[in-house]
Amino acid sequence: MNQHMNQVDQYISGFPEDVQHILKNVRQLIIDHAPGVEEGFSYGMPAYKSNKRPLIYFAAFKHHLGIYALPSGHAAFAEALSAYTRGKGSVQFPFDQPIPYDLITKMVQFRFLENQQKASQK
Numbered sequence: 241m242n243q244h245m246n247q248v249d250q251y252i253s254g255f256p257e258d259v260q261h262i263l264k265n266v267r268q269l270i271i272d273h274a275p276g277v278e279e280g281f282s283y284g285m286p287a288y289k290s291n292k293r294p295l296i297y298f299a300a301f302k303h304h305l306g307i308y309a310l311p312s313g314h315a316a317f318a319e320a321l322s323a324y325t326r327g328k329g330s331v332q333f334p335f336d337q338p339i340p341y342d343l344i345t346k347m348v349q350f351r352f353l354e355n356q357q358k359a360s361q362k
Contacts, residue, residue: 247281259300262339266298266305269345274352291359295351304332305339309347316350317343 252263263286270288271277278289285299285308297308304325311329314321320343325332333339 246279248279248286251281251286255300259335262305262335263298263300265339265341266307266344269341270296270298270348273345273348277352290352291355293355293358295355296348301332303336304334307331307333307344307347309351312354313347313351317347 248267252260252267255263267279267286271279274288274290274295276290277295278292280287280289283297285297285306287297288295294310296310296313299306299308308330314326314329314331320340321331324334
């Protein structure tokens with residue numbers, strides 16, 4: 241195994257190529273739309289922080305991509321997410337349907353702005 245691979249690289253490499261492509265796309269859109277984001281690994285999945293606060297997590301499962309934008313991120317997009325299986329702070333995007341990258345981008349941007357606002361209130 242490549243010693244220079246971090247946990248997120250290792251996590252992504254453990255999936256079939258088609259799923260790796262999706263995970264790499266999600267990872268890149270988080271990095272692109274959350275300047276200065278900190279990448280880590282928590283709860284067994286890629287985890288991102290901005291302003292020292294949780295931003296978003298993602299994980300691959302057998303049949304879907306799980307996005308965890310915390311309850312506020314999901315509440316803000318409840319209507320757009322209504323077509324998907326959801327939990328309090330999670331949503332499942334089935335692999336047999338197009339992944340809504342634009343929606344995920346909006347969720348990242350929302351959470352990033354939310355974290356910036358909370359940090360500036362201190």
